[in-house]
Amino acid sequence: MKKIILIITVLLVSIALVSCSGNEAKETELAKPAIAVKAELVKTETIEMKKNYTGSLKGEKQTTVYAKVSEAVESIDVREGDEVKANQKILLLDKTGPSSNYLQTRELYLNAKKQYEKMEYLYKEGAVSELDFDAAETDYKVKKASYDAASRLVEIESPIAGVVTSIDVSEGDFVQVGQKLATVANSEKLRVTFEVNPNEIASMKIGAKVSVLNEKTNSKTSGKISAIASSADPISRAFKVEAILENISKDLKPGMFVRIEYVAEILNDVIVIPRKAVQIRNEQDMVFVAFNGMAYLKAVELGADNNGDIVVLSGLQKSDTLITIGQEYLDDSTEIRITEIN
Template sequence: MNKITKRIITFAVILMVISMAFYPKLKSLSKSESAGEGPKAEAQAGAGSMPKTVAQAGPAAGVATPVEVMVVNANMLDEKLLTTGTIIANEEVDIRSEVSGRVTGIYFREGDYVQQGAVLLRINDADLQAQLQKLNFNKKLAEDNESRQKRLLEKEAISRQEYEISQTNLNSILADIENLKAQIAKTVLRAPFNGTIGLRYISNGSYISPSSRIATLTNTNPAKLDFSIPAKYASVVRKGNRIQFTVEGSGDQRTGTVYAVEPKVDPNTRTMLLRAVSPNSDRTLVPGAFARIELVLNSRGNAIVVPTEAVVPEVTGQKVFVVRNHKVESVPVEIGTRTDRNVEIRKGLQQGDSLITSGIQMVKPGSEVAIKNIL
């Protein structure tokens, strides 16, 4: 027997041994497949049960989407410009004396509200009063002299020139008296207008001069507001424009009216200065406070205004969804003025349309909806 024959016999023996070892397992596997327990049966079972699971998880067919709608109406719309400004006093002045002297009386308390003409302070005027008394004596003498000269002139006992000298002397004394009375009047300081006295910077007995600051008098009713707007709105603003504003520390919205417009544009800032007035009977508007202002440029009474969230942006523009016969329709619109919450619809909507305001993400054109709330 050669080597090739021996190798063939050895390979055959090994193959027979392997077959005898795996025969029981192959027989068992064949029985399982015939009984439907193999991978194929499992795949078929899984494929049969999957549609049932999906059907249980998905929404029921034909159920209408719940939405909220609003009935479109024409409303008042204000075109506004947002800016900032400062509260200023209606009237404000530093109380100062026109003459120098020692203070002999202070007749106000800090924080008091005073009426126009009320005496606030007196300065020593003893020397002026003495001069006035002397002039009054000279006045009496000059009047008697002028009277005698007049009678003599009527009798032609003196010349007219002599009479005119006595008359001029009397008139000079009278003028000196009036000048002295004016000086005395300056020693009494009076309130130039109704207002509130601020802090006092002198004391009784102080020597003051025209440069001495005594106190500040402020009138805040009505209050004024200074604010600026860009130059491009110069042709739009005018006297009478309404404003709405809030101040720091208060959420209350107040109103005012523009009463003065600067007739030129500031070349440094390219802005125009405006001044408005607002009632302040409760004196809660304090000069110097910061204000957020909405300047009403124009008002329209027939504008269609909808919530901002009801408008859906597209590549070609904007659209809204309306309900007609319980079905959704997509309507392209043209928008106008925007505010923080609303947007004006210039084209696309009509009064009486039912506009979808919530649930917009769940609807599509042609789908049925159930209206759960009408605004």
């Protein structure tokens, strides 16, 4: 009997030891290391709510040159981007073509000039009457005007000083009356037109400041809104807005593609956090805050988005420790280790 009791006791002790060993193993398996995260202290600040748009620059004064006769392009004297003076020749059409009448008017002008100079000499010598001299002078002026007009038809000049923004023909092309030849824009003052969504147009005001970014030089030029469309474009459903800027540095050129920055609103004493810190859990915006080595989920109400940051309307308080990196690996009440805090 004693032997049976001893055997039973040994078995019970063995079972107890195995059970304890299993529990210790489970506890070891369940014990997880603290998750490393980065965080920042929540603070309030004043921010500018900026909106970005795109557009192409044009000269405030800009002119397009069209062909007035049908002739071939003989030569092009400028390139796109060149600066030209007012009345500077930019291209030449064929002077020998039948449409220009250049050669005929030139011959008539030279003959009239020669006759006028002859009559002028004779009139001073008293050899011809004043009536004959006046007739020669009138004929000379008429022929010169005709020749000048014919010259302007083939010797194409820039009506204004500025930058050549486009050359729309090539040497040898045969152009028709009314065909676009070139565009010249004055670059001292520039204008840019951009499209604004209907839900943003209310913030636009005449005279409001805009910044135009030259992405090649990473420089900004200030301008002012000069015009706002009263109705939306029927195709794009957007409102066209125009701004004027002084091109003092001459860095900007007509035809350049630029980004326009506009401060739509200034928010004072608001909490702003990185957009990446927000997690969507159970279809709700949530963030993790750190407290005593643990991460806790908090529901937040979000406001306006501002270039990667977002305004928090409620759910966070000043000096909360917001987890900004590593939050995707967390659950509520997870043990954490903060490696960096801003």
